[in-house]
Amino acid sequence: MTVGRPQRAIRPLWAVLGERALEVLIRLSGVSAIVFVLAIFFFVFREAAPVLFSDRFSPLQFMTSAEWYPTSATNVRYGILALIVGTACVSGLAILIAVPFSLGAAIYIAEFSGPRVRETLKIVIELLAAVPSVVWGFIGLTVTSRILVDLTGAPVGVNVLNGGLILALMCVPIITSIAEDALKAVPDVYREAAIAQGANRWQTVHRVLLPAAKNGLLAAVLLGVGRAVGETMAVLMSTGHAVHIPGGLFDSVRTLTANIAAELGEAPAHSDHYRVLFLTGVLLFVITFVINLTADLVVRGVRRER
Amino acid sequence: MSDGPVVRFGETEFGRSKRRTEGLLRLALAAMTAAMIVPLLALILYLVIHAWPALNIEFLLEVPKKGMRAGGIWPALVGTIYLVLGALAVSAPLGILAAIYMNEYARDNWFHRSINMAVINLAGVPSIVHALFGLGAFVYAAQFGYSIIAAALTLAIMTLPVIITSTREALNSVPQAFREACWNVGATRWQTTRAVVLPNSISGILTGVILEVSRTAGETAPIMFTGAVFYKAVQRGDLFPYGLHDQCMALSMHLYTLSTQVPGVPEALPFATAVVLLGTVLSVNALSIVARLWLRGRKRW
Numbered sequence: 001m002t003v004g005r006p007q008r009a010i011r012p013l014w015a016v017l018g019e020r021a022l023e024v025l026i027r028l029s030g031v032s033a034i035v036f037v038l039a040i041f042f043f044v045f046r047e048a049a050p051v052l053f054s055d056r057f058s059p060l061q062f063m064t065s066a067e068w069y070p071t072s073a074t075n076v077r078y079g080i081l082a083l084i085v086g087t088a089c090v091s092g093l094a095i096l097i098a099v100p101f102s103l104g105a106a107i108y109i110a111e112f113s114g115p116r117v118r119e120t121l122k123i124v125i126e127l128l129a130a131v132p133s134v135v136w137g138f139i140g141l142t143v144t145s146r147i148l149v150d151l152t153g154a155p156v157g158v159n160v161l162n163g164g165l166i167l168a169l170m171c172v173p174i175i176t177s178i179a180e181d182a183l184k185a186v187p188d189v190y191r192e193a194a195i196a197q198g199a200n201r202w203q204t205v206h207r208v209l210l211p212a213a214k215n216g217l218l219a220a221v222l223l224g225v226g227r228a229v230g231e232t233m234a235v236l237m238s239t240g241h242a243v244h245i246p247g248g249l250f251d252s253v254r255t256l257t258a259n260i261a262a263e264l265g266e267a268p269a270h271s272d273h274y275r276v277l278f279l280t281g282v283l284l285f286v287i288t289f290v291i292n293l294t295a296d297l298v299v300r301g302v303r304r305e306r
Numbered sequence: 307m308s309d310g311p312v313v314r315f316g317e318t319e320f321g322r323s324k325r326r327t328e329g330l331l332r333l334a335l336a337a338m339t340a341a342m343i344v345p346l347l348a349l350i351l352y353l354v355i356h357a358w359p360a361l362n363i364e365f366l367l368e369v370p371k372k373g374m375r376a377g378g379i380w381p382a383l384v385g386t387i388y389l390v391l392g393a394l395a396v397s398a399p400l401g402i403l404a405a406i407y408m409n410e411y412a413r414d415n416w417f418h419r420s421i422n423m424a425v426i427n428l429a430g431v432p433s434i435v436h437a438l439f440g441l442g443a444f445v446y447a448a449q450f451g452y453s454i455i456a457a458a459l460t461l462a463i464m465t466l467p468v469i470i471t472s473t474r475e476a477l478n479s480v481p482q483a484f485r486e487a488c489w490n491v492g493a494t495r496w497q498t499t500r501a502v503v504l505p506n507s508i509s510g511i512l513t514g515v516i517l518e519v520s521r522t523a524g525e526t527a528p529i530m531f532t533g534a535v536f537y538k539a540v541q542r543g544d545l546f547p548y549g550l551h552d553q554c555m556a557l558s559m560h561l562y563t564l565s566t567q568v569p570g571v572p573e574a575l576p577f578a579t580a581v582v583l584l585g586t587v588l589s590v591n592a593l594s595i596v597a598r599l600w601l602r603g604r605k606r607w
Contacts (some may be wrong), residue, residue, distance in 0.1 A: 012391050019496045019497075022496060023411075023495075023496060025404050025413065026407045026411060027407055028410060029399075029400050030403070030404050030421060032400055032404055032466075033421055033466065033470065034420060034421055034424040035422040036424075036428055036466065037427050037431075039439070039443065039474060040428075040431060040435065040436070040439045040463075043442040043443040043447065044439055046442060046447075047441075047446075051328045070575040081605055100338070100343055101338050101341055102340030102342070105338050105342050108332075108336055108339045108578055109339065112332050112336070120338075121339065121343075123595055124343055125342075126589055126591070126595060127588055127595075128342075128343070128346055128591065130520055130521070130524070130587055130588060131346075131524075131584060131587070132523075132524025132526070132558055132583060132587055133525075133526065133527075134524065134558045134559075134561050134562050134583070135524070135561070135580050135583060135584050138561055138580045139353070139566050141566070142576070142577075143349060143352055143353075164434075169345065169346070172342050173342075176342070199392075200324055200325065200328045201328055202327060202328040202332070222428070229432070230430070230431070230433065230434075230435070231432070231433075232432060232434040232527040233433075233527055233562065234431050237562070237565070237566060238474025257434045257527075260434045261527055261530065262436075264530075264531050265530070265531065277438075278438055278442070279439040281435045284432050284434070284435050285431060285432075288427075288430050288431060288435075289427055292427050292430040293423070293427070295342045296426055
């Protein structure tokens with residue numbers, strides 16, 4: 001008697017082939033995220049490239065001049081320095097306001113509140129993060145700007161401070177939830193060791209948890225910065241429309257993102273103006289890419305240490 | 307030891323000050339948390355109060371009249387539904403398959419890490435850059451023109467990270483032992499995924515899809531230059547006013563134009579639009595949260 005190969009249940013051919021096909025589909029979808037990121041860069045850059053390499057345009061002037069006269073008949077200038085400064089002012093102010101509050105809230109939620117309060121607060125924060133940016137913009141345009149005019153007597157309510165406040169309100173939920181995750185990620189043995197030595201809650205937070213979670217917290221702040229720089233509708237509606245370097249908190253400004261949103265509709269397709277707006281998009285893409293990459297590397301640094 | 311009474315097991319000055327600082331800081335932190343939430347509730351209340359005169363069922367069903375200075379938001383409401391469904395039809399299958407790949411197939415190597423990185427970056431790309439991409443890729447390069455299809459595709463790519471992340475979380479919560487048990491009876495990777503992983507995570511995946519709906523409905527910038535339009539004449543209560551290659555109105559876009567581009571709009575109209583948009587987004591979002599909590603409650607492992 002010969003020993004045959006072990007009996008094997010044969011699956012029908014269509015099942016095997018179907019599975020193969022499906023797995024190919026799954027693999028393709030898996031890489032789609034990479035494809036899309038590359039495609040975004042490619043298509044935005046493709047529209048911008050002709051003007052970047054033409055002699056009507058100087059990259060140096062683009063980055064260092066504050067003169068933005070895209071539709072002037074005689075003296076066309078594409079300098080985005082004022083817009084860069086506008087973005088820096090508004091998002092810098094927003095981060096300054098948002099970071100203390102969101103870190104405080106994150107610490108409270110992660111370490112001081114009871115389970116029920118924690119669950120409720122987390123849900124509220126999730127809902128806060130879901131408020132559409134156009135609604136924030138509308139609030140900035142109609143509500144907070146009026147309050148600002150009443151309180152400070154500023155000539156226009158849509159200014160750096162107003163934009164910063166609205167952006168801060170938008171960033172707080174994001175920074176809080178990521179920072180809370182970072183605090184929660186600190187292993188419980190750290191807390192137990194601190195408590196065993198007689199430390200109270202605050203001492204534990206201050207001496208043990210904050211140092212242990214500092215990279216995660218930094219990443220949370222960075223992602224908040226990324227969100228602030230990239231935010232469009234809210235700043236478009238709440239910062240006013242003056243393309244100039246702001247002299248104070250009560251000046252109107254325009255940011256890089258708002259500039260694209262405000263002018264793309266009017267720029268004739270494939271004109272120089274249109275292409276320069278795409279070039280601004282490339283710049284924004286690069287800025288946020290670098291911020292996100294840094295945040296990711298910072299978080300990864302933590303993981304390696306542990 | 308010799309001078310002064312020694313209090314054993316009592317509270318020392320050091321202990322008292324320690325407790326006082328902690329109490330103070332606890333209060334300060336709670337105040338910071340409140341400072342984050344109270345303004346929002348106040349703002350929402352303010353919006354609702356100002357919107358109240360215009361908010362009724364007629365407002366939802368009526369079309370805009372007199373150059374948008376009167377009437378309702380029906381075309382915008384339907385347009386948003388079209389865009390959300392269009393975006394969902396593309397990004398839900400794509401995102402779920404991508405998450406299955408990342409969670410069930412990919413090994414932990416540089417390639418997997420770069421996919422992860424790409425998802426994070428896709429989530430971080432500014433919405434206006436997505437708009438530029440949609441304009442360059444779908445409107446011009448793919449020659450869809452300004453249309454619902456171009457806008458929906460732009461939205462789909464923008465919200466892809468949301469669905470990938472939430473689906474991965476759902477897949478990840480299925481215990482590894484379930485998969486191992488299935489492999490041990492000879493099932494292939496896909497059979498395991500289909501018979502064990504998906505049935506155990508499908509509710510979590512659906513929660514993610516609902517979350518994506520709320521994200522998509524609120525976006526403005528990506529549709530501004532790809533398919534959403536200022537005004538479109540539509541019959542009152544018409545359910546199918548748009549074709550795939552038409553432009554459409556959308557709630558978020560309508561709020562923007564109403565509050566910035568049209569002079570002389572009665573105040574209640576933009577407020578009511580804002581409240582409808584906010585209410586839609588928040589209630590869909592709340593639905594996903596409730597579903598998640600309910601699922602967590604009845605989890606069997």
